[in-house]
Amino acid sequence: MKVKICGIMDIETGVAAARYGADAIGFVFADSKRKIREDKAKEIVAHLPKEVFKVGVFVNESMAEMERIASFVGLTHLQLHGDEPAASSETLSKPVIKAISFQGNDHLARFNSFPSEYILLDGPKGKYRGGNGLAFDWSEVNTALIYQKKLILAGGLTTDNVAEAIKTIRPYMVDVSSGVETDGVKDLVKIKAFIEKAKSMD
Template identity: 70%
Template structure:
């Protein structure tokens, strides 16, 4: 099971997450309490292994701005967390992760032909698009709508529920942010424990 640690804002945490086995590191460039500057993202990414995905999270940003940030910091993937269209996704130069705030299978079905490498299933949006630390009802997801997609599961995951989440949704990757924090700050021990737990769970698709 691949693991994405999102909302990284400092070098120490990014390097530690990669050392513990994170397959992807997420950098939030949209409005969020975990928003990172271009300069800080550059610094962190310069210290990460080549094989780790460097994912930039954007919400309804312009194509030019996304491409400028991606090139300047060294992103490998673009995560679209807003109302971006399939045509917008196709216009980008990097692989796309398209996020959906799960509020029923109708919205999920609408993404069936969306041009992207991954679909990220997240909780319904709160103050910010994503990163709200709440769980949605995994039982409600129609498995037929996700079986042909590379699914990243997010939304309120932590070490105590990630096994159930993986067994139910069978994603190719799990994404965690607030679930590895203590008092709003990334907790290295929680990151380590979460990654070890997620990677210990055998999954058959």
């Protein structure tokens, strides 16, 4: 099972997460308590293994700005967390992860044809578009509706529930942010435990 640790803000945490087995590291460039400066993200990326995905998280950002940041920082994937039109996704030079909140299967089915390799299925929207730590009922999701996509599961995942989530959804990857934090700060002990638990489900 692949694991993405999102909302990384310092070199030590990013390097440790990769060392523990994270397959993807997420950097938030949209409004969030985890928003990171471009130069800081670039510094972290320089310390990460080549094979680890470096994912930039954006909300309703212009194509030109996403491309500029991706080039400057060294991103490998672009995660679109807003209301970006399909046409814009088709023009981006990096693989796209389209993030959506689960709002029922009728809504989910509309994204099978969205021009992205990945669909990130997140919990309900809170103050921010993502990273709110809100789970949803995984048993309601009909994953067959997005059979063309690699499914990334996010939203309220923790070490305690990730095994059940993986068994229920069988995603390509699980994505965690607040679930590996203590008092709003990434916790290396929790990151290590989460990765070990998720990977034990292979």
